[in-house]
Amino acid sequence: MKDLWTKTLERIGRSPTRIEATSSVMAIVCGLLFGLALMLIVNPLEAFPGFFTVITGPFQEGLRSLGNMFYFGVPIILTGLSVAFAFKTGLFNIGATGQLTMGALTAVYIGVNWGFLGPFHWVVAVLGAMLAGALWGAIPGLLKAFRNVHEVVTSIMLNYVAMYFNTMIIMNFLYDFQASRTAHPLPSARLPVLFLQNIFPGSRINIGIFIAVFFVAITHILLKKTTFGYELKATGFSRDASRYAGMNEKRNIVLAMVIAGAISGVAGAMMYLIPGRHLPYETILITEGFTGIAIALLGLSAPIGVMLAGLFYGALHQGGTYLQLYDFRPEIIDIIIAVIIYFSALSLFLQKIVKTFIDKRTKASMGLSEEVETR
Amino acid sequence: MNEFASFMYYILPIILMNMAPLALVALGGLYTEKSGVINIALEGIMVMGAFTSVYAAILFTGWFAGMSIQIVVLIGLLIGALLGTIFSLTHAFASIHMKSNQIISATALNLFAVAFAVFTARTIYGHRRLPFTETTMIREVPFLSSVPIIGPVFFTNAYLSTYIIVLIFAASMVILYKTKLGLRLRSCGEHPQAAESLGVNVYKIRYIGVLASGALAGMGGAAYAFTFQRQFGGEVFGFGFLALAVMISGQWRPMRILLVALFFSFMRLLATQSDSFPGLNQLNLPSQLYRMLPYVATLVVLAFTSKKSQAPRAAGEPYDSGKR
Numbered sequence: 001m002k003d004l005w006t007k008t009l010e011r012i013g014r015s016p017t018r019i020e021a022t023s024s025v026m027a028i029v030c031g032l033l034f035g036l037a038l039m040l041i042v043n044p045l046e047a048f049p050g051f052f053t054v055i056t057g058p059f060q061e062g063l064r065s066l067g068n069m070f071y072f073g074v075p076i077i078l079t080g081l082s083v084a085f086a087f088k089t090g091l092f093n094i095g096a097t098g099q100l101t102m103g104a105l106t107a108v109y110i111g112v113n114w115g116f117l118g119p120f121h122w123v124v125a126v127l128g129a130m131l132a133g134a135l136w137g138a139i140p141g142l143l144k145a146f147r148n149v150h151e152v153v154t155s156i157m158l159n160y161v162a163m164y165f166n167t168m169i170i171m172n173f174l175y176d177f178q179a180s181r182t183a184h185p186l187p188s189a190r191l192p193v194l195f196l197q198n199i200f201p202g203s204r205i206n207i208g209i210f211i212a213v214f215f216v217a218i219t220h221i222l223l224k225k226t227t228f229g230y231e232l233k234a235t236g237f238s239r240d241a242s243r244y245a246g247m248n249e250k251r252n253i254v255l256a257m258v259i260a261g262a263i264s265g266v267a268g269a270m271m272y273l274i275p276g277r278h279l280p281y282e283t284i285l286i287t288e289g290f291t292g293i294a295i296a297l298l299g300l301s302a303p304i305g306v307m308l309a310g311l312f313y314g315a316l317h318q319g320g321t322y323l324q325l326y327d328f329r330p331e332i333i334d335i336i337i338a339v340i341i342y343f344s345a346l347s348l349f350l351q352k353i354v355k356t357f358i359d360k361r362t363k364a365s366m367g368l369s370e371e372v373e374t375r
Numbered sequence: 376m377n378e379f380a381s382f383m384y385y386i387l388p389i390i391l392m393n394m395a396p397l398a399l400v401a402l403g404g405l406y407t408e409k410s411g412v413i414n415i416a417l418e419g420i421m422v423m424g425a426f427t428s429v430y431a432a433i434l435f436t437g438w439f440a441g442m443s444i445q446i447v448v449l450i451g452l453l454i455g456a457l458l459g460t461i462f463s464l465t466h467a468f469a470s471i472h473m474k475s476n477q478i479i480s481a482t483a484l485n486l487f488a489v490a491f492a493v494f495t496a497r498t499i500y501g502h503r504r505l506p507f508t509e510t511t512m513i514r515e516v517p518f519l520s521s522v523p524i525i526g527p528v529f530f531t532n533a534y535l536s537t538y539i540i541v542l543i544f545a546a547s548m549v550i551l552y553k554t555k556l557g558l559r560l561r562s563c564g565e566h567p568q569a570a571e572s573l574g575v576n577v578y579k580i581r582y583i584g585v586l587a588s589g590a591l592a593g594m595g596g597a598a599y600a601f602t603f604q605r606q607f608g609g610e611v612f613g614f615g616f617l618a619l620a621v622m623i624s625g626q627w628r629p630m631r632i633l634l635v636a637l638f639f640s641f642m643r644l645l646a647t648q649s650d651s652f653p654g655l656n657q658l659n660l661p662s663q664l665y666r667m668l669p670y671v672a673t674l675v676v677l678a679f680t681s682k683k684s685q686a687p688r689a690a691g692e693p694y695d696s697g698k699r
Contacts, residue, residue: 042498092478143674149681152415152478153623156616157670164670168663283612283666290486297479329497334490342465342483345475 006362013358017300023350024298024305028312031340035332043327050326054333057319065318067196067203073314074208075100078215078267079292080310082260084301085219088229089256090236095140095155096264097289098162102136103129103265104272104286105166108279111185111272112174121188122273126211129269130262136162137261138254145250151257163283170281182279191273208270213307215263220303232256264289287334294337297344313337382653384527386644391529393640394633395537396598400618401625401632402547403591408627409551410584411564411577412470413691416463416481417592418615419488423462424455424593425600426492429505429607436509448511448535452597459593460586462488467585471578474693492609504606511535511601536598543591548629560584564687567694577694592618613670620673626685635676642669 012018032055039047053060058069079096086093107129110121117124140154176183191206223229234242235252243249267288272279280286295313299305320333343350400417407414428451435447462484469480493503500506516530551557559580562570567577592615599614600607621639625632649655649665 094478094482139674143678147678147681148684149674149677150623153616153620153677154674156613157620157673160613160670161667161674164663164667168661171663172661283663290482293479293482294486329494331490331494331497335487335494338483338487338490341486342469342480345469345480345483346473348475349473 009358010362013355013362019351019354019358020300020347021305022354023347024300024309024344026350026354027298027340027343027347030343031336034339035336038332038335039328046326046328050323050328053322053326054316054319057317057322058315060319060322061202063200064202067200067205068321069311069314069318070200070209071204071206071314072317073310074212075267075271075288076291076295076313076317077212077307077310078263078270079289080295080299080306081212081215081219081292081303082263082267083292083296084299084303084306085223085263086256086260087296087301088223088236089232089252090239091141091144091151091253091256091260093137093140093155093257093260093264094152094293095137095158095289096260096267096292097285097287098155098159099133099136099261099264100268100271100289101159101162101166101286103133103268104279105169105268106132106265107189107269108182108185108272109169109174111189112183115186115188118188121186122191125185125189125273126191126266126269129265131265133265133268134258134262137257137259137264141254141257141261144257145253159285159289163285166279167281167283170279174279175281182281184275184278185273187275189273190275191270204274206274211266211270212310215266216303216307219259219263223303264292267292291337294341294344297341297347384531385651386648387528388532389644389648390637390640391537392534392602393643394636395534395540396595396602397614397618397621397639398544398633398636399540399598400592400595400615401621401636402544402629403588403595404619404622405551405627405629405632406547406560406591407584407588408622408687408690409564410560410581411567411687411689411692411694412467412581412585413477414463414466414481414585414588415478415616415619416466416484416488417588417595417618418611418613419481419485420459420462420589420592421596421599421611421615422485422488422492422609424459424596425604425607425611426488426495426505426596426609427458428452428455428597429507429600432509432601433505433507436507444509444511445513445535447509448601449539451601452536452539452594455597456590456594459589459591459596461589462593463585463589466589467582470693471581471585474695477691477693489609492607496609504608507606534598534602536594536601539594540598543594544629544633551629556583561687564689567689568696568698571696577696581694617669617673620677623686624673624676624680626680627687628685638676639669639672642672 012022036047036051039050058066079100082096083093107125110125110128114121114124136158139158140151143149143154144151170182174183191208193206196205231247232252234247235249239249291313295306295309299309316333320330323330400421404414404417431454432447432451435442435450466480466484469475470477496503496505511534513533513535516533520526520530559570559575562575563577563580571577596611599611617639621635622632625635646665646668649662
């Protein structure tokens with residue numbers, strides 16, 4: 001038993017990626033503990049049962065809650081992927097929210113008005129969302145590449161422009177006055193549920209999970225196996241060096257933002273081409289875009305990692321839906337996510353802790369006294 | 376002419392009430408960036424400051440029934456500044472001692488603040504809005520309001536926070552450009568290694584910069600809540616980010632920041648008062664179009680002013696004393 005423990009530690013210690021992953025897990029644990037502490041302050045009696053329900057959310061109601069975990073995970077995986085992709089090119093896409101809003105608005109507009117498309121209706125709606133997100137992402141990309149404006153400030157401004165634009169279009173073209181809310185997409189524009197409803201009966205799962213996995217695969221291949229992906233990463237490491245190496249670094253910056261925006265746009269379609277969900281017409285920012293930042297960080301900006309982190313979020317969100325039973329406000333999930341982001345910002349420090357811990361343990365068990373190179 | 380004058384007397388106090396918190400928070404951004412730390416958490420710090428100050432105001436008006444509302448506001452502003460300082464300590468710790476990515480840690484603060492404000496309000500009151508309905512405006516300042524021109528513009532329909540902000544802004548210009556501390560602060564943002572070689576404690580100076588920004592943004596949040604949104608609902612609608620944009624467009628210089636703040640306040644005035652403007656109200660455009668204006672204007676201004684950035688050279692980089 002002890003042997004296995006040491007071996008695992010050794011295996012983690014040998015690879016920098018594994019050390020980073022361990023620090024992600026530590027960030028999650030810190031966030032959850034903070035949430036528990038807050039719950040203990042608010043309502044000590046219900047805190048432990050409530051907390052236990054949150055972390056076991058996907059298994060509360062068998063396959064139904066498990067299916068919902070995937071359902072809640074889909075938009076987050078996509079926005080996380082969008083942020084992660086921009087990260088790889090050294091850009092901080094805090095504008096995923098705006099791109100998502102524009103995507104959602106386009107998808108709902110097509111979903112409500114273009115019923116003549118028949119069986120292709122939902123496909124066109126998703127593609128439209130992708131295009132809208134890409135265009136919205138292109139603006140900060142262009143401003144960054146050609147006018148040297150920091151993408152964080154521009155994309156934050158564009159989030160608010162998208163928010164008001166969304167309200168304006170809905171109030172003028174998409175408002176259902178009888179139900180006093182945003183009109184609902186036609187049935188032909190809804191995302192197909194396929195056979196998934198049979199596997200996860202009663203859950204809200206749909207084709208979205210396959211679309212998310214598809215984008216994870218595409219970005220993974222793009223970043224790892226293609227010249228274009230290599231160029232993007234090179235631009236991310238050093239803009240000047242990549243230009244010196246003959247790459248068109250301006251084009252790369254714009255394209256990275258366009259792709260990131262497109263993925264966020266699809267996330268918007270995934271959220272609102274669903275029965276029973278209405279695109280909010282109020283002027284509020286859709287928070288899924290910001291959560292994507294957390295997911296990208298936890299997933300170490302790698303597509304596969306983002307998928308795992310996104311599913312973790314889906315599980316947490318599903319657990320959060322039970323919180324009302326224990327008289328807690330569901331915003332506690334957002335607080336936990338924020339604390340997790342804070343601790344993932346401290347990742348350098350956490351990695352150092354992990355490394356020292358592993359070095360100490362493995363050395364002690366092997367009886368070595370001299371310094372061992374772990375990298 | 377008379378009509379024009381009364382129109383100006385109507386809009387100028389509104390511009391002033393927009394401008395004061397905007398300039399204050401932009402000044403906070405200036406302190407932190409001059410010391411070499413980027414702080415995009417100004418938005419979240421504003422939310423924390425606004426939330427606690429309004430909550431404190433509710434408690435104080437409950438405990439001391441006869442207390443003058445202006446004293447409640449003053450206490451609220453100070454509590455907002457205090458909370459902002461404490462909250463920004465987490466960002467200072469992460470970005471100075473832990474050398475973490477400053478944008479990420481600040482994003483965490485932004486998300487935390489909104490979630491915390493909404494969560495706490497809903498736990499205490501059952502909904503996200505704080506039930507504070509007192510009006511904090513000063514109708515007329517005695518004596519001064521009867522001075523021609525200056526009286527109607529600066530001393531009627533005014534807010535206490537505006538006067539405090541003017542004082543803080545003036546004091547900050549002295550601190551930043553005429554004192555030893557200001558020089559050290561600016562040197563830590565330009566070339567921290569050089570500053571350290573002359574015996575300046577870079578860590579300490581950067582803590583001062585970030586905490587000052589926290590205090591100013593917290594107070595700015597309180598001023599925002601007391602002027603625009605008495606029933607505070609956990610959102611300042613990008614006001615903190617606008618302040619950041621004001622600072623960047625103002626090229627990190629206090630006087631230019633004031634000018635840009637004036638411009639943005641005019642944009643915000645158009646956004647909120649579009650129906651009382653002669654000419655604009657006949658166009659019949661959707662109100663959301665005007666609401667977008669300040670943000671679009673920011674984009675345009677930034678596109679034309681960022682090419683030759685005057686940003687402090689070391690802003691955003693964790694301090695590494697061994698680096699050359």
